[in-house]
Amino acid sequence: MGTIVLPALIVAAVGLIAGIILTIAAKLMFVPVDERVAAIEEVLPGANCGACGFAGCSDYAKALGNDADVSTSLCPVGGAAVASQIAEIMGVAGGDVDPKIAMVMCKGTLEATRQIEELDRIHSCKSAKMFYGGNWACPYGCLGMGDCADVCQFDAIRIVDGVAQIDREKCVGCEACMKVCPNHIIQMVGKKNLFVVACQSKAKGAQTRKACTAGCIGCMKCQKICKFEAVTVENNLATIDYDKCKNCGMCAKECPTGAILSFRKKKAPAKKPAAPKAEAPAAEAPKADAPAEETKNTEA
Numbered sequence: 001m002g003t004i005v006l007p008a009l010i011v012a013a014v015g016l017i018a019g020i021i022l023t024i025a026a027k028l029m030f031v032p033v034d035e036r037v038a039a040i041e042e043v044l045p046g047a048n049c050g051a052c053g054f055a056g057c058s059d060y061a062k063a064l065g066n067d068a069d070v071s072t073s074l075c076p077v078g079g080a081a082v083a084s085q086i087a088e089i090m091g092v093a094g095g096d097v098d099p100k101i102a103m104v105m106c107k108g109t110l111e112a113t114r115q116i117e118e119l120d121r122i123h124s125c126k127s128a129k130m131f132y133g134g135n136w137a138c139p140y141g142c143l144g145m146g147d148c149a150d151v152c153q154f155d156a157i158r159i160v161d162g163v164a165q166i167d168r169e170k171c172v173g174c175e176a177c178m179k180v181c182p183n184h185i186i187q188m189v190g191k192k193n194l195f196v197v198a199c200q201s202k203a204k205g206a207q208t209r210k211a212c213t214a215g216c217i218g219c220m221k222c223q224k225i226c227k228f229e230a231v232t233v234e235n236n237l238a239t240i241d242y243d244k245c246k247n248c249g250m251c252a253k254e255c256p257t258g259a260i261l262s263f264r265k266k267k268a269p270a271k272k273p274a275a276p277k278a279e280a281p282a283a284e285a286p287k288a289d290a291p292a293e294e295t296k297n298t299e300a
Contacts (some may be wrong), residue, residue: 009071036089037065043085045077047153052076062088093137100188101171102178104148107138107198107214107259108141109161129182136162138211142185148177168263194247195240198261202235216259222251233261266270 040061048056054063063070064086072090073083079099085114087093099231109188122128125143132137142163149164156170159176166177168191178186185200196214203279205217218236230244231251235266238260252260 020118037061039089040064041087043078043082043089044075045082046079047172047174048151049077049176050057051173051175068092079172087172099191100173101168101191102166102173103189103196103198103287104142104164104166105185105196105200106140106142107165107196108136108138108212109214110164111161112160112214113137113141113212122217126182129299133181136203136211138208138215140183140185140199140203141212141215143183148179148186149181150273151176151180169202177248192246192247193240193242194263195245195249195252196241196261196263197238197259199237202237204236208236214257214259216255217257219256221254221256222260225250225254 005134020173036062041058044057044061046057046283048058050056052060054060054074057075060074064072068090072086072092073080073087075082076099079289088187092254114137115135117132121133122131123145125145125147128134128143132155134143136143144159144162144164146157146159146164147154149159153174153176154170156174164177167273173257174190175188178184178188183200189196198213199212201212201215203211205219208215208217216236216238217232218238219232220233220238222231222238223233227248227250228244228246230241230246232241233239238251247264249262249264252262
């Protein structure tokens with residue numbers, strides 16, 4: 001009997017001592033958890049895209065809890081609604097959110113440019129870029145293999161006529177496509193900005209013309225016509241300063257190659273008022289019968 005009891009007592013004592021040690025260690029090493037951080041993590045969309053400037057939603061939530069100077073409106077996926085909720089949790093005034101979306105700075109469609117190589121065994125932009133710079137005449141344009149579409153979690157990108165196109169309504173500005181593009185032709189633009197120079201070619205005008213009929217040729221017509229000094233041409237490429245741009249659209253109208261894209265919604269033509277229907281002529285009233293006295297006189 002003693003041979004069984006003694007080992008049991010020893011094991012129980014060891015367990016008791018270990019428990020006491022762990023309890024003391026837990027109290028000494030306890031790190032207080034900010035309940036606000038947990039609440040912010042629940043509010044954030046969980047995309048973990050890194051567009052806020054942090055590694056993911058969890059890191060952004062921790063940064064908010066640790067530093068009062070971190071903006072509550074850095075999440076482009078959540079937008080204004082999430083920014084408002086975070087501000088409420090933090091007990092501060094919510095900042096304005098200027099939603100940004102990704103834009104493909106290229107119009108090199110199959111009609112505008114041409115292929116110089118058939119890369120049948122290459123199916124990614126990264127690989128195509130490493131293979132003599134790609135398979136298109138313009139080395140600055142979209143490689144068209146769809147790396148950006150593959151990383152987009154929001155189904156906002158399609159490859160159309162050899163060029164990536166982004167759905168402005170679906171894009172949340174997570175920057176995943178921008179980071180994966182080897183030619184760096186995807187940029188973040190404020191959603192309120194309606195005009196974009198869809199070209200990244202810095203070659204001379206004549207060379208750009210040969211490579212792509214829709215490219216910027218650096219003619220400076222857009223710069224000269226802009227009344228707000230928002231357009232400048234440097235290194236044969238026009239750029240728009242969106243702090244000065246008023247969305248007037250004059251640059252897009254003046255561009256001879258159509259390199260400046262317009263996202264202004266066209267107004268539907270006003271419907272002409274329907275012509276009033278012609279009124280039908282009134283039917284002639286039937287002649288009244290002659291009075292009886294006149295009839296009698298006639299017979300007489």
